[in-house]
Amino acid sequence: MTPGLGSxxxxxxxxxxxxxxxxxxxxSPLVVLLSLEVMLNSxxxxxxxxxxxxxxxxxxxxxxxxxxxxxAEVVVGxxxxxxxxxxxxxxxxxxxxxxxx
Amino acid sequence: xxxxxxxxxxxxxxxxxxxxxxxRNPFISAIALLGNLASLATLFILLQSDFVAAAQIIVYAxxxxxxxxxxIAYIGPRGELPTxxxxxxxxxxxxxxxxxxxxxxxxxxxxxxxxxxxxxxDDFGSPQTVGQLFLTTYVGAFEMVSLxxxxxxxxxxxxxxxxxxxxxxxxxxxxxxxxxRELAASRSAE
Numbered sequence: 001m002t003p004g005l006g007s008x009x010x011x012x013x014x015x016x017x018x019x020x021x022x023x024x025x026x027x028s029p030l031v032v033l034l035s036l037e038v039m040l041n042s043x044x045x046x047x048x049x050x051x052x053x054x055x056x057x058x059x060x061x062x063x064x065x066x067x068x069x070x071x072a073e074v075v076v077g078x079x080x081x082x083x084x085x086x087x088x089x090x091x092x093x094x095x096x097x098x099x100x101x
Numbered sequence: 102x103x104x105x106x107x108x109x110x111x112x113x114x115x116x117x118x119x120x121x122x123x124x125r126n127p128f129i130s131a132i133a134l135l136g137n138l139a140s141l142a143t144l145f146i147l148l149q150s151d152f153v154a155a156a157q158i159i160v161y162a163x164x165x166x167x168x169x170x171x172x173i174a175y176i177g178p179r180g181e182l183p184t185x186x187x188x189x190x191x192x193x194x195x196x197x198x199x200x201x202x203x204x205x206x207x208x209x210x211x212x213x214x215x216x217x218x219x220x221x222x223d224d225f226g227s228p229q230t231v232g233q234l235f236l237t238t239y240v241g242a243f244e245m246v247s248l249x250x251x252x253x254x255x256x257x258x259x260x261x262x263x264x265x266x267x268x269x270x271x272x273x274x275x276x277x278x279x280x281x282r283e284l285a286a287s288r289s290a291e
Binding site for chain 1: 217
């Protein structure tokens with residue numbers, strides 16, 4: 001017996017919730033980015049799973065595009081962290097409140 | 102057999118995800134994310150999406166994680182402030198939000214009843230067929246992603262360059278222009 005689509009979707013949902021908790025709870029921007037990766041990957045899992053269970057390759061194409069977007073996001077995010085570090089700013093999302101109205 | 106592999110890979114993925122968000126040391130978080138990505142690649146292989154699994158290992162575990170580790174090494178092992186600084190309402194709101202998402206997803210998945218897999222050919226996840234889709238039906242998305250990556254690379258260079266070291270003050274510049282004009286005027290008068 002092979003695991004059905006529901007079992008993959010449950011793993012995906014659990015990973016998404018864990019990643020969301022990490023994004024909301026952690027204050028180091030680095031760990032926030034890492035948690036964001038967990039969320040993006042959980043969505044990739046459901047995309048590939050749906051594609052497999054519909055017999056369509058579109059899910060795989062979508063998952064690869066998500067990977068490309070995630071790579072771009074990581075590049076910009078890490079660039080921001082390095083720029084913050086060079087300006088001797090605190091690496092703490094609770095301290096970075098200059099843009100809050 | 103597939104059920105056993107699914108169970109082990111899923112348990113590893115979830116355990117690694119917990120390690121990512123709970124570890125104090127960002128270096129260990131990054132290594133845990135590596136485990137999470139590898140477990141997900143196993144699940145992709147179970148779903149017969151071989152090319153996505155390979156790309157996951159090469160692009161994510163290879164390139165993206167190395168970049169993460171470089172930045173963590175650059176910043177140094179700097180932990181977060183002690184938890185006494187933390188506001189409790191943040192923890193409550195974050196847990197409620199994550200729990201709500203989880204309950205919502207569980208309800209929807211429980212009712213979906215999508216459990217019969219379609220029959221697929223052997224080359225369902227082969228690089229050839231997926232690549233063909235990228236260069237025919239989804240060529241627009243493919244080009245947009247390459248453009249996005251180019252923009253992101255330029256953004257990283259701009260962000261990494263930092264403040265410009267050789268910036269001439271505007272007043273200083275105007276003063277110099279004025280001096281040069283006066284010099285030219287005195288020479289033409291002679």
